[in-house]
Amino acid sequence: MGADEGINYQSDDFMKVIHERHGKPRVSGRGGVDVVVNFTGGDTWGPSLRSLRKGGRLLNCGATAGYAVETDLRYLWTFELDLLGSDGWLRSDLEALVELVRTGQLRPQIDRILPLAQASEAFDLLEQRKVLGKIILEPTPR
Structure with a gap:
């Protein structure tokens, strides 16, 4: 990493x-x-x-x-x-970061993807430090 x-x-x-x-x-x-x-x-x-x-x-x-x-x-x-x-980024930093992810030069560490309905479970996992990387909450399709 x-x-x-x-x-x-x-x-x-x-x-x-x-x-x-x-x-x-x-x-x-x-x-x-x-x-x-x-x-x-x-x-x-x-x-x-x-x-x-x-x-x-x-x-x-x-x-x-x-x-x-x-x-x-x-x-x-x-x-x-x-x-x-260090508490923040400049907009240009965020744009450069998004571009690195878009082109595959940087791959974020994603632990898991959960439906938005399981947001409380996601918070529990974070509080218990049972996550390596990020949790993505995916909205339910309409």
Whole structure:
């Protein structure tokens, strides 16, 4: 899906896997990862921050698991971290994205397609994190 690596935080200890693969982040610059993309906030925020190498970047794109997170500021200044929020796109970005999908250069990850009448089931699946990618709700033909 484009990432160099991924960790299933539901089945694996996130920090343990980071330390095994990349070493524990050190102020000397060794260990840790360059970039973490965090879509959820909540309980994934702290481990995301602590997994970064010195000079690493944490990109936050949402807070579906909670917005009131605790940040240990010692990591921020000691490791000279870069925190970046991203909440939207320009119209030209969306047009370029649609064109990539239209031409087949980009294929969205679709978990399943459900009829609009099953919207509540779709929301349940999302809340339970039983989805990899997107759910499409298809209107019922007239």
